[in-house]
Amino acid sequence: MALANVLRENRSFDRVIQFVREQQPDVLFLQETTEAWVMGLRALRQEYPHGAAVPRRDGFGMMLLSRLPVDRVDIVRIGPIAVP
Numbered sequence: 001m002a003l004a005n006v007l008r009e010n011r012s013f014d015r016v017i018q019f020v021r022e023q024q025p026d027v028l029f030l031q032e033t034t035e036a037w038v039m040g041l042r043a044l045r046q047e048y049p050h051g052a053a054v055p056r057r058d059g060f061g062m063m064l065l066s067r068l069p070v071d072r073v074d075i076v077r078i079g080p081i082a083v084p
Contacts, residue, residue, distance in 0.1 A: 005031040008059050013040030020044060026067045033061035041065075054084040 002025035006016060020028060028048060030037070035055045041063070048065035052073040055061040060083045064073065075084050 001025050001027045001029070003029045003031070006033060006037055008032040008034050008037070008057075008061070011036065011040070013037070017041065017043055021047075028063075028065040030063040030065075031061075032059050033063040037061070038063065056084075060084065 002020065002023055004016065004019070016030075028044075028051075030041075033053060033055050034057060038053045038055050044065060048067055050066040050068065050070040051064040052075065053061075053063040054075055055063070058081070060081070062084050064070075077084055
């Protein structure tokens with residue numbers, strides 16, 4: 001498993017892809033994901049076909065990618081701004 005905070009303003013998608021391919025985690029959890037990050041990491045979807053993404057503009061977006069089948073992903077939103 002790997003966890004990374006990608007920093008929403010960051011656009012170094014290739015560096016994250018390289019890190020993931022070098023480390024080859026079965027499960028990857030990314031924080032601060034935006035729509036740009038979801039699109040920028042689409043190259044990983046062949047290797048990580050399972051998971052969910054909840055992109056947000058405010059830095060609270062999250063993305064879960066897995067090589068392993070996932071039976072269910074529940075997204076729970078917390079607080080007045082519905083942080084996933």
